[in-house]
Amino acid sequence: MKLSRRALGMGMLAATLLGAPAGVLGQESTPEASGSLLAGMGYPELRIQVNDEGFELPEQIEAGRTLIVFENVGQESRHSLLLALPEEVDRERALADLGPEAQEPPAWFLDATFPGFPGETLPGETSVAIVDLAAGTHLVIDNFTAVLEVVGTDATPEASQDPAAGATVGLYEYGFEISASITPGRQVWEVTNDGQEPHELLLAKASGPVTADQVVELLMNEGEDDGATPVDGGPPAVDIEPVGGVGWLSSGLTAWTEVDLSPGTYIALCFVFDPETGMPHVAMGMVDVFTVGDAGTPAA
Ligand SMILES: [Cu+2]
Known part of the structure; x- marks a missing residue:
């Protein structure tokens, strides 16, 4: 399809930063749903399987707080998102606007509601997120699109107890408010959009020390350089791989994800x-580097 992920601000981090097939990067495992903290909380599950050509998911689910289990069985890294269509846009129009002819995101795109989604997921990995789904037509979007009807009598998801979180992250224009102390290990992160625009928390681990400026430089140079070699005077060669997070989240909404962080440098x-x-927020300063130490280290 012509509507590139770049146009949607959805460039795959693994490919963007490394110019390498993402499949070779997935050395560090992210939690499988079976042993996950969030999976044990009893929320209804929405299972979505993705390969390089499309999604496999149920046609319809009930509104409410939902555990999304996102399994990548393809060869490419996936940075997908979930949206609820604005009232004035019906399913036929949305599919036409996002179809193979589309060159850029339709004008209504940012009027959609983004309830959150598991973050970028490498091949062979499964990511999870807990999100609140309201009744209405939803789309799961990547290089391809699938429709999910969310049905229920209430337009607003029923309030239920929040998962206990090991860390909180606030999103705003343009930055992240991350818990002062991040401890290593598997934990639930609560992510809230305190800003006005949609935002996401894409988490990545760096193989060594890197600054926020260097990360931006890597990303911005990607158009001219294939990423296989550092540009002259450019940032140091550092491997960066996605380790989860929460995809597009609308203003005022909260979603939960699960991370398993070993000590090191994270972005x-x-x-x-x-x-x-059309610029991605990362180019407007929405990038943060923090470290996780053995005993928990204050975020940078
Ligand atoms: Cu943002």
Whole structure:
């Protein structure tokens, strides 16, 4: 399809930063749903399987707080998102606007509601997120699109107890408010959009020390350089791989995800695009580098 992920601000981090097939990067495992903290909480499950050509998912589910289990059985890394159509846009129009002829995101795109989604997921990995789904027609979007009807009598998801979180992250224009102390190990993260625009928390682990400026430089140079070799005077060669997070999330909404962090350097990024310039938020400063130490280290 012509509507590139870049246009949607959805460039695959693994490919973007490394110019390498993502499949070779998945050395560090992310939690399988079976042993996950979130899976044990008893929320209804929405299982979505993705390969390089499309999604496999139920046609319809009930509204409410839902555990999304996102399994990538393809060869490419997947950075997908979930949206609820704005009232004035019906399913036929949405599919036409996002179809093979589309060159850029339709004008209504940022009027959609983004309930959250598991973050970028490498081949062979499964990511999870707990999100609140309201009744209405939803789309799961990547290089391809699938429709999910969410049905229920209430337009607003029923309030239920929040998962206990080991860390919280606030999203705003343009940055991240990350818990002062991040401890290693498997834990639930609560992510809230405190801003006005949609945002996401794309988490990545770096193989060594890197600054936020260097990350931006890597990303911005990607158009001219295939990423296989550092540009002259450019940032140091550092491997960066996605380790989860929460995809597109609308203003005022909260979603939960599960991370399993070993000590090291991590990067938080947002690739939501600016409607006027098309620039990803990461280019507007929405990037944060923080470290996780053995005993928990204050975030940078
Ligand atoms: Cu953002």
